[in-house]
Amino acid sequence: MFEILKTSSSLLIYVVTNPRHVGEVYRNTTTLSFDTFIQDLMLSCGTSVQAADKSSKQPPPYPEDALMSGLNPQNKSIINLAIDFHHIQLLPGPDSQVEYLSAKFLHEISESLKWDILVSDKILAGEKNSDTMETSLIKWAGSVLIKAGTKAYWGDRLWKIAPDLLDSFYEFDRGIWKLLFHYPKVFSGDALAARDKIIDALTKYFQLPRKERDDIAWFTRSLETESRLVGLDERDMAASTLILYFVINGNTYKLCFWVLCHIITKPELLTSIKAEISQQSMGSEPNIEHLTQSCPILNSVLQEVLRLYTSSASMRFISEDTIIGGKLLRKGRKIMIPYRQLHEDSVVWGADSPDFEQSRWLKNASLRRNGCFRPFGGGATLCAGRSVAQQEVLFFVGLVLTRYNLEVVSMQGGKEGFPRVDALKPTLGMMSPVYGDDCVVKVSRRKEGEFDGSLHG
Numbered sequence: 001m002f003e004i005l006k007t008s009s010s011l012l013i014y015v016v017t018n019p020r021h022v023g024e025v026y027r028n029t030t031t032l033s034f035d036t037f038i039q040d041l042m043l044s045c046g047t048s049v050q051a052a053d054k055s056s057k058q059p060p061p062y063p064e065d066a067l068m069s070g071l072n073p074q075n076k077s078i079i080n081l082a083i084d085f086h087h088i089q090l091l092p093g094p095d096s097q098v099e100y101l102s103a104k105f106l107h108e109i110s111e112s113l114k115w116d117i118l119v120s121d122k123i124l125a126g127e128k129n130s131d132t133m134e135t136s137l138i139k140w141a142g143s144v145l146i147k148a149g150t151k152a153y154w155g156d157r158l159w160k161i162a163p164d165l166l167d168s169f170y171e172f173d174r175g176i177w178k179l180l181f182h183y184p185k186v187f188s189g190d191a192l193a194a195r196d197k198i199i200d201a202l203t204k205y206f207q208l209p210r211k212e213r214d215d216i217a218w219f220t221r222s223l224e225t226e227s228r229l230v231g232l233d234e235r236d237m238a239a240s241t242l243i244l245y246f247v248i249n250g251n252t253y254k255l256c257f258w259v260l261c262h263i264i265t266k267p268e269l270l271t272s273i274k275a276e277i278s279q280q281s282m283g284s285e286p287n288i289e290h291l292t293q294s295c296p297i298l299n300s301v302l303q304e305v306l307r308l309y310t311s312s313a314s315m316r317f318i319s320e321d322t323i324i325g326g327k328l329l330r331k332g333r334k335i336m337i338p339y340r341q342l343h344e345d346s347v348v349w350g351a352d353s354p355d356f357e358q359s360r361w362l363k364n365a366s367l368r369r370n371g372c373f374r375p376f377g378g379g380a381t382l383c384a385g386r387s388v389a390q391q392e393v394l395f396f397v398g399l400v401l402t403r404y405n406l407e408v409v410s411m412q413g414g415k416e417g418f419p420r421v422d423a424l425k426p427t428l429g430m431m432s433p434v435y436g437d438d439c440v441v442k443v444s445r446r447k448e449g450e451f452d453g454s455l456h457g
């Protein structure tokens with residue numbers, strides 16, 4: 001099935017929903033391109049035309065005396081190389097760097113969830129005393145997860161250069177859809193201002209000598225090396241990094257928020273999840289193997305949130321007129337494969353498909369492999385960070401529930417008093433709560449030996 005979507009800038013987008021046609025789109029890597037789509041994304045996010053051009057072409061032959069890195073033996077464009085580097089950084093394989101990255105993410109999450117760090121976090125301004133504090137759940141999740149992503153990829157320095165990075169990021173996150181849909185400047189000033197602030201911070205970061213920011217991920221180091229070799233300057237690199245910063249940090253904190261909202265508002269669910277978390281060994285903190293493999297109820301909640309709160313899509317750019325499903329799709333336009341309606345298809349999920357059913361995935365574990373479950377997209381561009389993302393969320397929730405008691409102080413939401421999902425705003429992943437909706441929680445430190453998983457609500 002095809003629909004044609006007309007955006008404000010008269011840009012036409014073909015919306016493909018028929019699974020057979022989706023397969024045709026996935027298989028066509030010649031006239032349907034993802035890198036042209038990335039190039040377009042880069043331009044929307046502030047990359048100059050010259051830099052986008054340099055990033056999308058195969059590099060010119062390097063000068064003979066240039067220090068060759070050996071990282072690009074096939075002489076790929078920076079955009080294609082970045083995709084390869086993501087896969088090396090995030091997926092298992094012979095050269096994989098994922099173990100270091102996961103360990104770094106989890107370490108940073110654990111550090112930020114220490115009580116002393118928590119109470120000293122100015123962003124989480126709520127009532128505080130020696131053993132309790134009040135905080136917004138969405139800000140808490142954002143502060144921990146976005147800081148973890150920033151430090152894991154860019155080390156400590158970026159966070160120090162831009163103490164207000166988080167605020168700029170939230171503003172950018174709220175308005176990025178306007179940039180992607182080429183909204184006129186007059187309506188997108190807030191998103192543009194936030195974008196420019198983040199680019200300024202990243203430019204300063206890239207201007208620092210490398211030895212002052214050596215605690216960075218393999219991906220970041222390698223991409224910088226190759227970007228400099230093709231002649232990108234610090235501002236060019238900063239602007240093209242912005243979209244990566246968004247991909248790495250824009251989704252996971254919202255997933256943590258929705259998962260915790262559901263758990264802490266359902267006392268029986270909370271008790272059973274605490275019980276399975278604590279089964280690893282009484283009194284000690286859960287490790288990631290236990291959380292991924294031995295906590296089925298928590299994992300079922302995670303999958304159900306992914307089903308109901310993602311509005312993911314795959315995008316392609318049509319570089320030559322192309323036939324899909326017997327129809328001619330015109331060169332220069334885009335294709336979008338949205339996955340949300342698959343997630344609510346009652347034929348697949350049953351009559352209760354619109355409802356949050358916490359044990360859906362316990363009853364039928366094979367649903368995870370169902371073609372109608374696509375929170376992380378599909379085809380050649382399937383999210384490379386899907387395992388790391390889920391680990392982050394399980395670890396965050398596992399540690400929060402182990403270290404603290406949470407009590408709901410207030411819920412800002414619709415009539416039902418539960419944060420409403422903002423389903424109107426286009427997104428390429430997790431949906432946000434409606435602006436202003438939130439859950440304020442009182443966080444109390446657990447006393448030693450208190451975590452037994454059943455007695456404390």
Ligand code: HEM
Pocket residue numbers: 083086090247248249251252255310312313314315375376377378379380381382383384385386388389428429430
């Ligand atoms: C809840 C969390 C997340 C969701 C829902 C999500 C969703 C998505 C979606 C829908 C895509 C596009 C897939 C397509 O085009 O078909 C994508 C791509 C991507 N995501 Fe994620 N993502 C999440 C977290 C992450 C994290 C934490 C990272 C990295 C640490 C990451 C790295 C990537 C990369 C590198 C791509 C581009 C894939 C490629 O070009 O090969 N994602 N993600």
